[in-house]
Amino acid sequence: ASDPKLQQIRKKYALPEKFILYLGNIEPRKNIRSIIAAHKQLTQKNNDLERFELVLAGNVSPLCKKMIEKENVRTAGYIERNDRPYVYSLASIFVYPSFFEGFGLPVLEAMACGTPVVASHNSSIPEVAGAAAILVDADRPTELSKAMETILSDKNLFNKLKKMGTKQSQKFSWKSCALESMPAFSVRSERDSGDILKN
Numbered sequence: 001a002s003d004p005k006l007q008q009i010r011k012k013y014a015l016p017e018k019f020i021l022y023l024g025n026i027e028p029r030k031n032i033r034s035i036i037a038a039h040k041q042l043t044q045k046n047n048d049l050e051r052f053e054l055v056l057a058g059n060v061s062p063l064c065k066k067m068i069e070k071e072n073v074r075t076a077g078y079i080e081r082n083d084r085p086y087v088y089s090l091a092s093i094f095v096y097p098s099f100f101e102g103f104g105l106p107v108l109e110a111m112a113c114g115t116p117v118v119a120s121h122n123s124s125i126p127e128v129a130g131a132a133a134i135l136v137d138a139d140r141p142t143e144l145s146k147a148m149e150t151i152l153s154d155k156n157l158f159n160k161l162k163k164m165g166t167k168q169s170q171k172f173s174w175k176s177c178a179l180e181s182m183p184a185f186s187v188r189s190e191r192d193s194g195d196i197l198k199n
Contacts, residue, residue, distance in 0.1 A: 009086035013076040016053045020148060021091035021115075022081045023079060024106050026068070026100075027061035031120070031138050036071050038095075038144035045145075048150055052092055088113035093151050096120070097138045104128045108172060111165030116158055118147040130159065132168035 009015070022035050028104055039054040057076040060068060068075060076171035079087050088094060094110035094117045101123040110117050119125045129135060134151065136143035151158055 001138060006086055006090055009083055010090055011167060012059070012083070013079065013087065015055060015076065015087070015090055016074070016107055018051050018092055019055045019074075019090075021055050021057060021087065021094050021110075022096065023057040023084065023087065023110075024096070025061065026056050026058050026064050026075070028063050029099055031099050032056065032064050033067065034138065034141040034144060035095055036067070036073055036098055037141040038097075038148065040071075041142065041145040042148050046149060048152075049149065055091070057087060084109060088115045089113055093148060095144065095148065096125070097136060097144050098123070098125070099138050101125055107133065108169050113171035114162045114166050116151050116161035117165060118144060118151070128163075128172070130168045130171075132164035134161070159179070172199045 010089035020039060022030070022032070024030055026032055035054065035056070043050045044050070053074055055074050055076050056068065057079050059078055060075060076087070088110045091110075092115075094106070094115045094121040096104065096107050096110075096117065098104070098120055099122070101120075103118070104123065104125045107117055107119050107125060107128050111129070117133035118131060119129055119133050119135055122138060126135055134147040136147050151161065
């Protein structure tokens with residue numbers, strides 16, 4: 001049976017059944033254009049993966065508004081802090097191909113929820129993600145698309161990244177963020193990967 005809280009959050013933010021998530025400020029620095037391009041490549045190339053919608057969650061910068069409207073991308077708006085673990089857990093994968101990051105907290109948050117991560121190989125992200133995420137060139141949407149395809153098509157890799165991500169996230173001190181007050185970050189641990197991938 002589905003967790004009632006997860007279903008409540010899905011309804012609150014109008015989230016689709018299966019989706020690829022970006023969560024953060026929706027602005028050019030975060031490489032939103034590449035996320036949209038990569039998702040388009042993914043669904044055009046693979047009929048089986050068409051059902052994985054792209055969801056951009058966060059405040060939309062005026063600089064990205066027209067592009068998002070033109071591409072007809074689903075947005076979820078600002079996600080309240082206490083709801084984020086559930087949103088990460090509902091997502092099939094989390095993408096974060098940012099051009100520059102001071103720390104990359106969303107990468108750790110997603111991994112703490114057991115959500116496989118694809119992120120950019122720059123700034124602090126490689127140190128934060130370790131070997132627990134697939135890292136790609138921020139300037140190459142095709143690399144991002146291929147990484148998403150690989151995770152969504154390979155249940156063993158999905159499970160491996162899920163376990164490694166949870167372990168990697170535990171290496172960091174959470175003192176400076178709200179995670180310490182969010183026990184829900186383990187919410188995915190009881191969910192089956194097949195539920196997220198192939199149903």
